[in-house]
Amino acid sequence: MSRLVIVANRVPDPKEGGATAGGLAVAMKDALANREAVWFGWSGKTAAETGTEAALARHGRTTFATLDLGHDDYKHFYQGFSNAALWPVLHYRLGIARFDRRDFAGYQRTNLAFAQALAPLLQPDDTVWIHDFHLFLMAADLRALGCKQRIGFFLHVPFPPRSVFNGLPHAEKLLEALEAVDTIGTQTEDDAENLRAALIAIGKGDVAMRVGAFAIGIDATGFAKLAAQRANAKEVVRLRDSLGGRSLAIGVDRLDYTKGLPQRIAGFGAMLERFPRHRGKITFLQVAPVSRGDVAMYRALRRELDEGVGRINGQMAEPDWAPIRYITRAVARPTLAGFMRMARIGLVTPLRDGMNLVAKEFVAAQDPADPGVLVLSRFAGAAVELDGALIVNPLDPDDIAEALDAAMDMPADERLDRWNRMWTSVRAGSASIWCRRFLSALEGTTDVADAGQAEAQPASDQPEKKPRRKRAA
Numbered sequence: 105m106s107r108l109v110i111v112a113n114r115v116p117d118p119k120e121g122g123a124t125a126g127g128l129a130v131a132m133k134d135a136l137a138n139r140e141a142v143w144f145g146w147s148g149k150t151a152a153e154t155g156t157e158a159a160l161a162r163h164g165r166t167t168f169a170t171l172d173l174g175h176d177d178y179k180h181f182y183q184g185f186s187n188a189a190l191w192p193v194l195h196y197r198l199g200i201a202r203f204d205r206r207d208f209a210g211y212q213r214t215n216l217a218f219a220q221a222l223a224p225l226l227q228p229d230d231t232v233w234i235h236d237f238h239l240f241l242m243a244a245d246l247r248a249l250g251c252k253q254r255i256g257f258f259l260h261v262p263f264p265p266r267s268v269f270n271g272l273p274h275a276e277k278l279l280e281a282l283e284a285v286d287t288i289g290t291q292t293e294d295d296a297e298n299l300r301a302a303l304i305a306i307g308k309g310d311v312a313m314r315v316g317a318f319a320i321g322i323d324a325t326g327f328a329k330l331a332a333q334r335a336n337a338k339e340v341v342r343l344r345d346s347l348g349g350r351s352l353a354i355g356v357d358r359l360d361y362t363k364g365l366p367q368r369i370a371g372f373g374a375m376l377e378r379f380p381r382h383r384g385k386i387t388f389l390q391v392a393p394v395s396r397g398d399v400a401m402y403r404a405l406r407r408e409l410d411e412g413v414g415r416i417n418g419q420m421a422e423p424d425w426a427p428i429r430y431i432t433r434a435v436a437r438p439t440l441a442g443f444m445r446m447a448r449i450g451l452v453t454p455l456r457d458g459m460n461l462v463a464k465e466f467v468a469a470q471d472p473a474d475p476g477v478l479v480l481s482r483f484a485g486a487a488v489e490l491d492g493a494l495i496v497n498p499l500d501p502d503d504i505a506e507a508l509d510a511a512m513d514m515p516a517d518e519r520l521d522r523w524n525r526m527w528t529s530v531r532a533g534s535a536s537i538w539c540r541r542f543l544s545a546l547e548g549t550t551d552v553a554d555a556g557q558a559e560a561q562p563a564s565d566q567p568e569k570k571p572r573r574k575r576a577a
C-alpha cells in the first residue's frame with residue numbers, strides 16, 4: 105500500500121506516537137496503524153526564520169516531519185491571516201475579521217515554505233492529505249513544484265455562503281488554489297454546497313465536482329469504554345461528592361468566540377430566572393481551556409466570561425451552592441470522559457461549528473442504562489446527525505433556558521429513546537470510518553459524490569478497489 109502523507113498545521117508530539125494528542129490524531133489512528141505514513145507540519149515552536157528542511161523523527165511506521173515557524177510568519181500567517189481573518193470569515197463572522205495585506209503575504213509565504221520543505225520528502229506513489237484552513241494554498245504550491253501525487257484537502261471548519269466568503273480579500277485566490285486538489289472534503293452537505301457554489305461562480309465547475317461531505321467522528325467505543333472506566337476515578341468521585349446530590353450540566357470547549365460561551369452562560373442564567381424550581385438543584389461546570397491566548401479577541405472573550413459567570417453566581421448563589429463552576433485550564437481526557445458520564449445534561453451551543461466532537465463524546469460517555477440529555481446548537485455540524493438532541497438556537501438565551509428546563513424534567517424512557525438514536529449514529533460515523541471514506545474517495549475506490557453519503561460499512565463490505573485515476577502530467 106502506498107504511503108499516506110498527512111499535512112496539518114500542527115503535528116502531534118511524536119513521543120505520544122501520534123495516537124493520543126488532539127482530535128485529528130485520534131481520527132487518524134487506524135490509518136496510521138495500517139500503513140507507512142508521514143505526518144508533516146509546524147513543530148509548535150518559533151525561530152528567527154521558518155525552517156527550510158523538516159526535522160524528522162520516526163515512531164513505529166510514522167515519520168514526523170516538522171518545521172519551526174519564523175517569528176514573522178507566526179505573526180502574519182498564524183495569528184494574522186489564519187486566525188484573525190480566515191477563522192472568523194469561515195465561521196460567518198465577517199464583521200469581526202481583521203485583514204492586513206502583510207498577513208496574506210505571510211500566509212502565501214508559509215504555504216509555499218511548507219510545500220518546498222515537503223516536496224523533497226515525497227515518493228511518486230504517496231497519497232497526500234492536507235488538513236484545514238491554514239493550508240488552502242499548499243496543494244497549488246506543491247503542483248507548481250512538480251508534485252504529481254494524489255492530493256486531498258479536508259476543511260474541518262464550516263464553509264459559509266459565498267456572499268460571506270467573498271468578503272474576505274483574496275477569497276478568489278484561495279478558491280483557485282483548490283484546482284490542484286483531487287478530492288475536497290467538508291463536514292456537512294451545506295458546507296459542500298456553499299463551497300461548490302463559490303467555485304462555480306468563478307468558473308471552476310469541474311473543481312466543484314470534486315467536493316464532497318465527510319462528517320468526522322470520534323473513536324466512539326473507545327471513548328465509551330474510557331468513560332465507563334473512569335466513572336469512579338478519584339477526580340470524578342471528588343466532583344460527584346462536591347455536588348451534594350445535585351444534577352450536573354457540563355460544557356467542554358476551547359475558549360473561542362465561535363463556541364457561544366457568553367450566550368450559553370446567559371441561557372443558564374435565564375433558566376434559573378424563569379424556572380426557579382431548578383435553583384439549587386443543578387450545577388453547571390464549564391471547562392474552557394484557553395486557546396490562542398495571544399490573540400486580542402480571545403483575551404476580550406475571557407474578560408466577558410469572567411464577568412458573566414461572576415454576575416450570575418453573585419445574583420443566584422446560596423452559601424452552599426454556586427450555580428456555575430468555570431475552569432480555564434485543560435482537564436485530562438480520561439477525567440473529562442468521567443465527568444461527561446456523570447452529567448445529566450451536555451450543553452454544546454456553538455454559534456457555528458464545523459462538526460463539534462464534544463457533542464459526540466458526550467453521547468459516547470453516557471451510561472446506557474441512565475443516559476443524560478444533549479442540548480445542541482442547530483449551527484453545529486453534529487446537529488445533522490444527532491437528531492435525538494434538544495436542538496436550540498444558541499443566540500437565544502430563552503431557547504437554551506427552555507431546553508434546559510425540558511432536559512431537567514425529561515422522563516427516563518424519553519432520555520433512553522433519544523440517546524439510543526444518537527448512539528447508533530455516533531457509532532456508525534466513527535473516526536476510522538470518516539478516514540476510510542475520505543481516503544477511498546481520494547484514492548479512487550469510490551466516487552466523491554457517493555463517498556460522503558455512503559452508509560457506514562464494515563471494512564469487509566467496502567467496494568472492490570477501482571484502478572487509480574491518473575493525473576495528467
Ligand code: GDG
Binds near residue numbers: 392436457461
Ligand atoms: C475543529 C473544528 C471539528 C476540549 N477541552 C479539553 C479537551 N477538549 C477536546 C474535546 C474535543 C476537542 O478538544 C475539541 O474538538 P471540537 O470538535 O469540539 O472543536 P475544535 O477544537 O474547534 O475542532 C470542529 C474539529 O476540528 C474536528 O474536525 O469538529 O468543528 O472547529 O475532543 O474533548 N481535551 C482535554 N482537555 C480539555 O480541557 N483533554
